[in-house]
Amino acid sequence: MKTLRFFFSAFFTHAKLLLLASLPALALTAFGLYQLEVTAPGAWVAALGMRALVEFAFLGLCLSLLNLLGFKNKWGLAGALYAYYLATTADFVLLWYFKERFGAKYLDTLQGGDYDFLTDWRIVSYLVLLFLFCVFAVRRFFQAGRRRTAAGQMAGCALVLAAVYLFNPLQGLSKPNDFLTTYLLPPSPVYTLRAVLAPVPQALRVKQLPPATAQTAKKYHVFSARNSGIGKEYTRVIFIATESLSAKYLHRFNPLIPPAASAVYDRLFDVYPATTLHTVTLSTLYGLSVIFSSHPYARLSYENGYPLSFVRVLKEHGFHTAFLRGAHEDYMDENILFHQAGFEEVIGRNFFAKQAAYAPFIDWWGLTDRKLYEYAAEYLARRKNEKTFLTLLTVDTHVPLGRADYLGQEYEEIAAPFYAVPTMPRAYARAGQDLQHFLQLLEQKGLLDDKTLIVWTGDHPSFSNTPTNALFKPYQRVFDRIPFAVLTQTPLQRPLTQDGLASQLDIAPTILDLLHLPQPQGFFGHSLFEQAVPRSIFDVKEDYVVVTTADGLQVIPLNSSKKADQAVLDLIRTFWIED
Template identity: 25%
Template sequence: MTQELRFTRTSLRVICTSLWLWLLLGIYRAVIVDPQTTFQGGLASIPMGLAASYYDLILITSVTAATLILLFLTKSSRLASAAVASLFYLVVLVSLGWGFANINLVKMLGEPFTFQWLVYGDFLQNADAKSAMGDALNVRDAAILFGSIVLVLALGYAAGSLCQRLSSAGRKRFLIAVVLCVGAALVGSGYHVRAQSLPASKVDNPIVYFAQSAWFSSTPVTFAMSAGGNDPDVASVGERPAETSSLKAPTPNPIKNVLIFLMESVPSKYIETFGGQYPITPNIKSYAGDSIRFDKIYAHAPSTHYSIFSLLTSMYNDISFYGMTAKYPYLPLETISNALSKHNFRTGFFWSADSRFQRVDEFLLNKGLDVIQDYRGQKCATPTFKLSTEQWKNMDYNSDLCTAQMIIDWMRKDPQKPFFGIMFTAMTHYPYITGSPMFSNMVPSAKDIGPVRYVDDEKFNAYLNALKVGDAAFGEILDSLKQSGKLDSTLVVVLGDHGEAFGEHGDYVHATAIYDENVHIPLIMINKHLFHDEVAHPVGGIIDIAPTIMDILGLPLPEQWQGRSLFSEQRPNRTFFFNPWAGSLLGYRDNDRKVIF
């Protein structure tokens, strides 16, 4: 076979494979920009998908042109030409796999996969990463993708071989037709993208999108450490005038203990006392008469480790996708647990999940906590949910009912000494596994916790059932406090670490956006001596919770803290939040206004 003939045949196969690749990516794109539920509707959406594949076509055309040039330059060497062709087909495989996964990734994350998501997922080593990737490419999808790859390669090979049999003039006409078609497609699809004003998240090529997110990833800006001197709204306690409180606690102060019940991925909209329509939080609801509910409280970022940092330190995180616990776990910061331990409180942190996530376990070490316990230190009557593998780390967790029993046992110890305890749930984190059999062998009230069909959406229904288990755990803890006679002397604080989305704005899970469902969290404070079915409206965030607790206890705030008591008469009626995975976007909520800048 002559070198010229070999070059011609390989080049034609490359060109034909590229055309089939664009067609298939256009089908993938159709599912993203115009999802349909019927086969006929899917077929009808393909033209729109092809017209929206402007950036896919640019990438394919660029790769194809570069491949043809290299094939021409290396046509005298069979080995070099084979290497060039192999590299081209590798790009085809990656494009097909990534493009197919992008369908569910855009649905799940609200955008294609980015470098920031890779960092958040501990470089594909934690549960969020596995969950996203698992949903993006499950067994059925993998079979479809495999079939698509075989189809593209086979059709490209066959079409290239067929074109090679044409006469020289025929091949020239074929190449001219390809160039004209590609040019028309570029013009037409580019016009369509502009005319339709389609969002970048739905039309950008996912490979390029990821590369851009890595290349242009933002440099961390230390908002927590540096902003205070520039903005009085976030000045530290040591930098601002003394404040007065509207709270008038009885004398002597009835509060001796503090319990924080921190709920994983729970927005205010699913708590019944905040208007939740599903009967899944009856225990929280039963204490409404002895509570105050704050209806405008927000997570500063839709992610767990950001919220843990702000809850304990009363400081804003860096404006960065790395997070303070992961990058600076050993900073000597004054936390609420440090402060209360100095006032003779026993302190403990109990988590149903794995505290090694984003190095939270290291962050907690020097924060004044007597006991730090995650699922690994718990002895449960129910089995641990074993989801971790050698590849996917930190995914195991226990039932929230088990963790509730652990903190109950801890609270019963040393009854003469006040306690400050945090219980952090886990079961409402994606993928919302509650397990089977149910928990009736563990606590009597758990026999009524069974899977209930609240909605048709499988994942959302699993989430609602998981939240019901968390509420049962809350009920067990407060029943224990009541039995021990400590409930009346305990301030119980209930909140979510962030929200959870189920398609409200085309997004799912939590760390994708800063809509209300992602960041608007419940905050309830319970004590019969202080509160009586009240609703308060100050705008605040998680950094304000520790100062509010200290205000209720009548204790001074550490000078490093940036938060203010929600009862402060001098507090500005705003809070700040940002999305670490959207270019370090910063915004604030002031009364009912949301401002992004």
């Protein structure tokens, strides 16, 4: 009994401080459950209760370790708590924007961005208040304890964490709540460290499918792309990837968007074959990699030189292939990676900075969209009589608020709330005008003829609605899909599928279908002109994959050892290369 009294008294030595320090993690978990669309009340109660216990024990373990080491400096402890809160804040922001937590994937994407927003008074105020809160909490509730007490507290916290790890009751929840609630359980530093130290996945390059993989592929209707007969010979193919595009910015899908703000986009749906697509990635490199390869495991695609790429197919059939972007061409080594995907040229901000006509229009993430379109029109005019495939990646609609300074370029303003200051809705309204400007330029230069094919979509969606939340209520699932349209001089009369399981995986097969070029046997997707074909979505996250079919949804950890799960994991790691 004496031992138990000592154990519990040690465990609760800093109870007030630990409870206070645990609050941000509880807010993170609650927001994560909301973003991941967990609706079962029991899952919420269980997840929040377990997260409170885990966070309390984890912070208690860290604090007792500092006590054992004789650390007594309150300013230093406040600084450590502040760093921990910044990690939690990063998780919160990434859940807000991407519906995923902080991990190795997003550590890789931190380079090359524009972080001037950190000087915004609201951000500065938040960081200052956060630090003051840490100082208050430590100075008010921290007391340096004896090493014997600290040892007892460490033992108690370690025992709690071990019990949760070995006997996690959240695993008893219904699927997929069992996984989604557990996914949010680890403290931010633990989750990030685990992601960084996780074994590197290995691609399975095969020329002949193993029988087990072939059976799984048949079950999920992959590796069966085919042409629909819609195709013809286009010699000028333009693929436009609008940064962070989401259907929620189109009046057609969201009546709260003013009609004038999305008139250009809505007309595409009225005139041309168009649909919306489920996305299977949440950042530019990952989104484009899935689009190029029709393979869901973006990381394995670009880390292995794109074993599959429709761009390479176009190059092999005589197209000159070029990638134009407003941002740095070497961001995340994309100049090297996209060459491997089949692009002969990768042109971006570094190139434009040396051009007198374009250098004055570079700011923030890069060259303005309007000037990028103007260069693209000039580029195509120079190659008017050559087979050319041109990809355009715009930048003015980059989160968090879109471009703030358009460097003297004039736009038709939208007389509605949220459109008078930098916001994402304003950025998309202006991006639509830039798209219209580009189409007019092509027509003026004689480039919008019966040999021209334009495919317009987004690289990935944007989930954050701050500070324009009022425009996106009530939330609808279609808001998180990306628009997709096929533009030709004479609009094609065959419609695109409106299947809710149509996804980014279907873009590569669709483009090759339109050009009547052979489909690589390793594509996961299908042409969007195929109406009745069953489709499956494989959304590979940081440490799990979400598989969606007409029969329902599965969530599978990437490190699962279950035989049934392994079949799917082998499938998404497989690159079936032509014989």
